[in-house]
Amino acid sequence: MSDNEKITLAHGGGGADAAELIDREIVSRFAGDALSGLPDASPLNLGGADLLFSTDSHVVQPLFFPGGDIGSLSVYGTVNDVSVAGGKPLFISLALIIEEGFPMRTLRKVLDSVAEAARECGVEIATGDTKVVGKGQCDQIYLNTAGIGLKTPALNLGKQRVAKGDAVLASGTIGDHGMAVLAAREKLPIENGPESDSASVWPLVEAAAEFEDAVKFLRDPTRGGVAAVTNEIVANTDVGILLNEAAIPVSRKTAGVAEILGLDILNVACEGRVLAVCAADAAEDLLAAWKSARGGNGAAIIGVVTDEPETVSLNTVSGGKRLVLPPAGELLPRIC
């Protein structure tokens, strides 16, 4: 990165440019114990309590989309980051940046949605902040949440525990959130288009915790989708992942929009799904547990951990095999 470089939309995506920015400019400056693993939520020990701490800003456009809105998304986003790190989310902060002239009526709708999602997740909005900036200095409203959760002792998560033969599970159809937002933003002339999967994944994490050590890694495939998360799992390890395209749950509506837009569904964000890596002998039981947990009825075993170092590949429905690369650039700006 030269000194004349400028920030691009790709620096905010889930791909290689974003990873480079974060590694070189953020982690290099701030890496302490908590940040060093670069997880979505950081483990902290404070006054004897084992906590998880996470933050996310939300700049999604449009503010309201099929299946969700910026308010509930801001709650779920942080609740989910804390959850997949093995923490039961308990408190979140809410900071608003609002553009001058934003309708009070719309603000109320957004805040109602925050409140409803928080109630549903059992988290308390503990503290907040409100800033107003001038016309043209923000696009309607941006929401930041930070969340604190209490570590679930049963879970012992870490990608260093992932081993050849482990199973890879998805908790439901993938890519619905990204395609729902994009279809709404582009005003695609689709009837009954895709609906965002935006939801809390805590019930799925709680169900996974019953399997204790057999569950090795959990992550919500948000920006960069399944491609980003699977590549993150195998990066700097001696294992790989082989995905089975036929087994990956994709809704017909979402697949249709992805095809119209020429997008690889593996790169498209979810906001209410979890990927899990678990020991092979626990995979069927975890699958059954997820199928009966809230939000998990579409769960599936989608792949297996291999001994091909740092390689994610896909057995395609047409019988071929291809590499799944970490998404580069920013295909889908402002979907969260």
Add this chain to the structure above:
Amino acid sequence: MSDNEKITLAHGGGGADAAELIDREIVSRFAGDALSGLPDASPLNLGGADLLFSTDSHVVQPLFFPGGDIGSLSVYGTVNDVSVAGGKPLFISLALIIEEGFPMRTLRKVLDSVAEAARECGVEIATGDTKVVGKGQCDQIYLNTAGIGLKTPALNLGKQRVAKGDAVLASGTIGDHGMAVLAAREKLPIENGPESDSASVWPLVEAAAEFEDAVKFLRDPTRGGVAAVTNEIVANTDVGILLNEAAIPVSRKTAGVAEILGLDILNVACEGRVLAVCAADAAEDLLAAWKSARGGNGAAIIGVVTDEPETVSLNTVSGGKRLVLPPAGELLPRIC
């Protein structure tokens, strides 16, 4: 507030409109135990630990101003909110919203400043997030921080403990931050203009903790300044505050800019000062302790608690007496 109302810059200020928005639209929706006191930082008990949790977004313009910049300000802002609630700040999150095209060189300067301020405050950047929005969807860069601190057991703070005869102290000159930012933004043709007081107030809070129960209330007078904080203290109580104008420390440079702009210095924000209310018999000792603590050499006893319910007044240097009202509207947008 009618349903056709729109958000104005005043809703983001430290005055009456902001208070009304927060009361009616935020607290009414979210008030749980933690939020109910409306403090800048909320007390949480988590896993047996007594914590303080706070958040602030920073949208200051210009990004760099005499005495500080948006990076260090984002650290101090949250560190100070946790500190004045009686918490030793330990971990903060850092979430960036960056406008496409923002120079990498400037981003590096901002992040360097965040890192230096965090080191100086002894807080760890534990988790983060980066979003990029398009040109014209943000004004350069906005930073959000959330902070977690551990409660200092010696302090027992609460405005319900404030009683007639208590002393009101300020830790140093007031209004420097607001005037420094405004002078820089308006490019006032001033040589050697005011410098922001932007700094951590934790050393001052730590010094105050030595006085235990004698210290009754601490707050950093940010948006809305001393007028907002003193009115907040007396609101819904049976006490008032009488300030002594001659005793209030104001730097010559800051007073000059306030005069040019026709602003009441009592409404202007600090970002590195504390107001304390303490028992009269501890006031001189707290003053001495502050004068020898970092950032407190300009401390002064500026007023006394009276039995005039909910009334803040000022004995002026000219021998008169006037009311000090909570600031209405937003006189100084985007100073933090």
